[in-house]
Amino acid sequence: MNVIGDHGASVRVETCGKTFVDGTRALEPATLDIARGETLVLLGPSGCGKTTMLRIIAGLELPDVGGKVLFDGKDMTSVPIEKRNVGMVFQSYALFPNMTVADNIGYGLKIRGVGKHERASRVAELVALTNITGLENRRITQLSGGQRQRVALARAVAIRPGILLLDEPLTALDAALRDRLRGELNRLLRALGITTIYVTHDQAEAMELGDRVVVMQKGVIAQVGTPREIYFEPNSRFVAEFIGAANIIEAPVENGQLLLPGGRQPIGGDANLTTAVAMIRPETIGIVAAGSAPLSGTIDSVSFIGDRQRMIIGGASSKIIAVDAPNTITAKAGERVGLLIAPDAVRLLPPGN
Amino acid sequence: MRDRLIFTGQLLFTLTVAAFLVVPAILSISAGVTVNYFRGISSGVTLQWVFQVWDLYAGTILLSFVIAFATLAVTLLVGVPAAYALHTHGGRWSRIVEEVITLPIAIPGLAIALALILTYGGFGEFRRSWLFILTGHVIFTMPFMVRSVMAVFSTVDIKTLDEGAASLGASPVRRFLGVIVPNAVPGILAGALMVVTLSLGEFNLTWMLHTPSTKTLPIGLADSYASMRLEVASAYTLIFFVMIIPLLVAMQMFADREQGR
Amino acid sequence: MQYGVLTKGTVVFMSHKSFVWLCLLPLAVVTTAFFLLPMARLVVVGAEGPQGLAGYLAILTEPRYRATLINTIVLAAATTVVTLIIATVAGMFLQRHRFPGRAVLIAMLTFPLAFPGVVVGFLIILLAGRQGLIGDLSNRLFGEKIVFAYSIYGLFLGYLYFSIPRVILTIMAAVQKLDVGLEEAARSLGASPWAVQRDVVLPALGPAFVASGAIAFATAMGAFGTAFTLATNIDVLPMLIYTEFTLAANFATSAALSVGLGFIAWAILALARSFSGGTVAAAG
Ligand SMILES: Nc1ncnc2c1ncn2[C@@H]1O[C@H](COP(=O)(O)OP(=O)(O)OP(=O)(O)O)[C@@H](O)[C@H]1O
Ligand SMILES: [Mg+2]
DSSP: OOSSSOOOOOEEEEEEEEEOTTSOEEEEEEEEEEOTTOEEEEEOSTTSSHHHHHHHHHTSSOOOTTOEEEETTEEOTTSOGGGTOEEEEOTTOOOOTTSBHHHHHHHHHHHTTOOHHHHHHHHHHHHHHTTOTTOTTOBGGGSOHHHHHHHHHHHHHHTOOSEEEEESTTTTSOHHHHHHHHHHHHHHHHHHOOEEEEEESOHHHHHHHOSEEEEEETTEEEEEEOHHHHHHSOSSHHHHHHSSOOEEEEEEEETTEEEETTEEEEOOSOTTOSEEEEEEOGGGEEEEETTSSSEEEEEEEEEEOSSEEEEEEESSSSSOEEEEEETTOOOOTTOEEEEEEOGGGOEEEOSOO | OHHHHHHHHHHHHHHHHHHHHHHHHHHHHHHHTEEETTTEEEEEEOSHHHHHHHHHHHHHHHHHHHHHHHHHHHIIIIIHHHHHHHHHHOHHHHHHHHHHHHHHHHSOHHHHHHHHHHHHTTOHHHHHSHHHHHHHHHHHHHHHHHHHHHHHHHHTTHHHHHHHHHHTTOOHHHHIIIIIHHHTHHHHHHHHHHHHHHHHHOOHHHHHHOOTTOOOHHHHHHHHHHHSOHHHHHHHHHHHHHHHHHHHHHHHHHHHHHHHO | OGGGGSOHHHHHHHHHHHHHHHHHHHHHHHHIIIIIHHHHHHHHHHTOSTTGGGGGGHHHHSHHHHHHHHHHHHHHHHHHHHHHHHHHHHHHHHHHOOOTTHHHHHHHHHGGGGOOHHHHHHHHHHHHSTTOHHHHHHHHHHSOOOOOTTSHHHHHHHHHHHHHHHHHHHHHHHHHHSOHHHHHHHHHTTOOHHHHIIIIIHHHHHHHHHHHHHHHHHHHHHOOHHHHHHOTTOOOHHHHHHHHHHTSOOHHHHHHHHHHHHHHHHHHHHHHHHHHHSHHHHHO
16 A cells, blocks of 8 residues: 555546536537546646536536446446545645645545544655645645645545546646646656546646647547647647647648748648648747748847747748747848748648638 | 435425415415404405504504604714724724624613613603604614625725825815715615614514604504404504515615625 | 924825714714613613622522523524524525525525514414414314414524524525535545535534524524513513513613623624634634
8 A cells, every 4th residue: 555556547538528507518529538547638728628528527517418437447427426536636726624734635534434543644645745744734724825736636646546637736826836836746646657637728737747638629629649749740720829839821832832922831741732721830940041941031020038039030921930049040130031941840730720 | 316305305395494484474464364364265355454454553654664764864874974984994993883883783672772761761751752762773773884884895995085086185075975975875775775674673672662652563563463353463464564575675686786796 | 283284285184084083973972872871871770779789690599580591591592503404404405506486485585584573473373373374284184273372482483483584694695605616625535425514514604603693592582572472471581671670660670681681692792703703713
């Protein structure tokens, strides 16, 4: 019986949709498979149905008829949350104000009838693991936001859940603390090896924590993939623009080249294309002397960010193009420059949307 | 399935409680318009009891209204400025004053009435007039007005408004009438509804303070309960309901609207 | 006054200050003249009986008074407990479910809010009196007329009648403020519906229980109208004070008893407030 160890369950969400009693269609029927021990991140803008999906998996909402939730292949759809053995961390933490930190962490164990001594030792273990030593006897109101977050996590993990569910656990914290806790959380999740489903609307969080990321849009799963896949190979304009910065260029194609006002840009893919929607990440574009690249434009503005500089280029395409250039290049607004883009850095998106 | 059962159980329980509260009122209303309550509603429906009550007790109804509105006037004139002063001044003393004026909610009306009689019972004219009852009602209802207005003051930033108006050169009196009072209107209305409702139904104090020539509606009610036939007493109660229920509904709607904001 | 020579701003400030005092003046006058002075007089009269100051102890030493006091406290306590239970079950239900007719049900449960005690007494008579509904029904069903309006049970029922609406409103407001997340968290940790109620919901409602319970208790202690209407053979403190004053013309005793009654009612409320003031601490 160790905190660290592999006690995850696999999860399958089968055609789960959700229509609320007031008629709101929060989730279109969706199917997802989450492997044992995997960390899956649900990512999407506000109101896209992330929480709804999480609550269906938790057992706090019932999916619409036809939907099923399976843990380790066992149908859990009609099992209430208290019997599902899931650990949950809420955005507001939902710590019990009438109990101390230790009582909060030990609550699930107490409910399970774990004896006092065993409970105390397990609570101590978790207190150490989550770095809150010394706070055991405090009341919740006497904790800072970051400390509360740790207590909430410790409480959820204490019951050795098969699945850990986190709903924007870091959103309530300030930026610096969020960054630090994100790293800590990442190490902890890896160490625990529990199957984890993590909801966030912050793409950086999703990238760092997720083995796979599910991008959602208006109740629909837009794409599922590793962070790399969804970053470099988005399958839609929505995903491309939601994850990181993206230049989206719509232009006619001739002989495998985009016809742009600033020149011709070679692209891979189907040679018979006549028009394309292309996505190019700003950091994949190289700034070179005008004329030494097939595509050129004029620098509209340069903003120095420190580790890099963001250049806005006009005249190359019908819309401006953003470029993340190394901070060593010196170029001023008004200068004409060449834009060097490798053909395989150009990702073709399906037309429309 | 289990949820369904729990839901039904709770619903039935709540319905029973509601029935306990509503059925007697319905009994009373129906008795007030029944020819003979013994024989039941089949004996016929009549307004004769209502008219009889009107003949016997119209004076009490009138007096109740006079006292209720006089109480309202006094609590407005005294309570609203006081609420402003207590809010503006703040601090320990304000809290003590608030505490003292709130005491009449805690102390039974009977005790306050006794105190008033023992102190002012010797002033014959005053003792015999309805003003004596008015003093009791004012003391009893004042905390409701003051607190209701203060509650509004604590949600709108009265200090900034006041200072803003002052910076424009308005005198304290003009600021109070032109800026403070208009902003306190929701609290004043809620307090006013409460004051009138409480005054119309006040019995504990009034029973001790009244004289044969200063009977209010609840006094008349007690009188009819003791000495009149059931139908008359019920008809009288019916009249009381008709007066008080709109006020209660208004109060409820007000509370809902406040909550909705 | 030397302040007059200060800058204009200070003068405005001063006059504002005196305006604030002016605003408070009417209240000070009214409260002093018609509340503080009379209450002081009441306290003095209480000590003017044949026993002097010891008259205040009579409420505890005189067997008849003591029995009445105990009666009143037991009745008020029973009313409080039963009202809290009823109001919690109904209030929680109404706040947590949406169904057709809910608004009507809430209106029905809260409309007796400002019914005076006399009217409540009369309604209890209609329910459980000699010509009451319960007697009528029991007569038809069992051939026996059940009449209890004029006993302590009738009084108890009457006190329930006017306590329930008040307490339900407070409880509903408190339930609305409950964080549903807390209950979900408890469930995710494996707590059964009962455990959730015991460990999360009831502790969170604690302050509301204390506050509304104290009001129900204090009101029941001092309620006079209902006892007055139901009159026969009930000994509660307000009735005792009333009879001592009007029938026995025993001013000193009735004053002493009133002071005692007033003190108990006030103390209960003050105590409750100091408890529910430190909300979280009390909930533990
Ligand atoms: N109980 C409910 N009843 C009705 N509609 C609801 C309910 N809960 C959520 N919704 C709606 O369902 C949609 C999806 O909500 P959900 O909470 O899943 O969004 P989310 O992706 O978690 O957003 P956020 O990032 O803001 O938390 C929203 O339009 C929301 O308004
Ligand atoms: Mg959400």
